[in-house]
Amino acid sequence: MAVAALITWLITAVGGFVMLGLWISRGGHRPDSGTRLAPGLVFSHVGLAVIGLVVWIVYLAVDKTALAWIAFVLLLPVAALGFTMLARWIPARRTGTAESRFPVPVVIGHGLFAATTLVLVLLAALGVGGR
């Protein structure tokens, strides 16, 4: 379960970095870009997710249940920020801002893999289904 969560987490991260790269390359993080995804939202989402992923890798290495719970708790604000950005992105699709041309499959895939990761992390923390 923990290894499965690592795999879905990494796939989620790839999708996230694709969107982050597109957003930054189109200047979404500049003060005058008119982006609907505030830089604070984007970077706290990425930062907490990266910290969570590092905690998860350490959990896989040392197998302490407390670490799995820390990773799960870290993922809750990550998910909340992600849903906030999704809600802001949907109406922004026709505005021509940095995020308006995110490929829809990447957005949907990122969300689905993220939700799967959250469930797998919770199951692993609860000790369901072994490693």
Added chain:
Amino acid sequence: MRPMEQAKRPVTALAGWYGHPLHPALVAVPIGAWIASLVFDIGSHLVHEPGFLTQGSRWLIGLGVVGAVLAALFGFLDLFAIPTGTTVFRIGLVHMTINLAVTVAYAIGFVIRGGPAGGPVGWGPLALSVVALAALGVSGYLGGELAYHYGVRVADEATQERGYETTTAKEAKERI
């Protein structure tokens, strides 16, 4: 906004507000921990029962890696503030690359030092730390160049000048 002014402003308040960047504050953690770790490494070859220094050194490396990852997250924010295609951005990229390599080297050092340690630190892990710390010195120099030479995330001169006004000059200004 002028390119230089852009590099002075935080991309988001998360990076620390104007004139108070968080990245340079956080880098003190890995730099301090890793220097102390090397001192412990050398110390472990000088004392009679070196186990505590060997173990302490590994803890310091781990602390440094955690601190470096955190510092890196804030460093990326400051890198994104710099306009691309400029000399400053290229220096920023080199600074980032060396630091990431140094962090990986210390993470490897942490792993290869695993297991029960009663004796002094081995020469292999010690050499790895020396090389990594030397590289950290180079990237630290570049970080200093970014801040003190090119003023990345440093408040502009008009803001700085306000700190040098004497009270009498301020009062005179207010009277006018």
